[in-house]
Amino acid sequence: MEIKRRHHLKKKELKKVLEELRDAFGVEIPKKVKGEVLVVDNYEVMLIDGEPTLFKVEDKLYPTLHCIMKYNIERGKVVVDMGAVRFLVKGADVMAPGIVDADEDIKEGDMVFAVDETHNKPLIVGRALMDGVTMKNSNRGRAIKTLHYVGDAIWNLK
CATH class of the missing domain: 3.10.450.120 (Pre-PUA domain; domain 1)
Structure with a gap:
């Protein structure tokens, strides 16, 4: 960078x-x-x-x-299964089948972040490609466009 x-x-x-x-x-x-x-x-x-x-x-x-x-931000929180973690830490977008739970107030285009279901640690920050209810219920497609993830240039500025 x-x-x-x-x-x-x-x-x-x-x-x-x-x-x-x-x-x-x-x-x-x-x-x-x-x-x-x-x-x-x-x-x-x-x-x-x-x-x-x-x-x-x-x-x-x-x-x-x-x-x-x-700051323990909770707005826009999406929970993903542990199978998705290895892809997300490499910067992949979040696919709908990997989503376990999502804030139902999320609208398409909103800021969202994904956490893993076991440790509840944030993995990525991105833009929602579908609303929260659809994320929870959909079994196909990209749900979140990843903009920042653990291990990227922004993460390593610290």
Whole structure:
């Protein structure tokens, strides 16, 4: 991963990002933090106090796996069976047959993250390709487009 640009967020920009994070995912971060943006490849990664917290793809903010674990985000949670784990940690999209449970409030295009059914640890962050009810009931097709996964460049920024 090549960092093309790096800059600090102004207080006004940081406040807006923190409000977006709170509104979208229910995450409260203290206001006295330092924000930084890394522009890499085809996305931006936002660091809060040096930790990769958010990334932006196609003008949409997504929490990183670090953020999901640190702040116990529950919105958009999808549970996958253990057979899917080995594919997901390599960056594969989530297929509907591997889904055990899903948040029924998920709509197509929403931010979602997948956890394994045994350890309940987040594996990927992605964009829903179908709604939550369909994910749970479908036996075919891609359910989630993976954007960030354990072991990728964003994960390794820490």
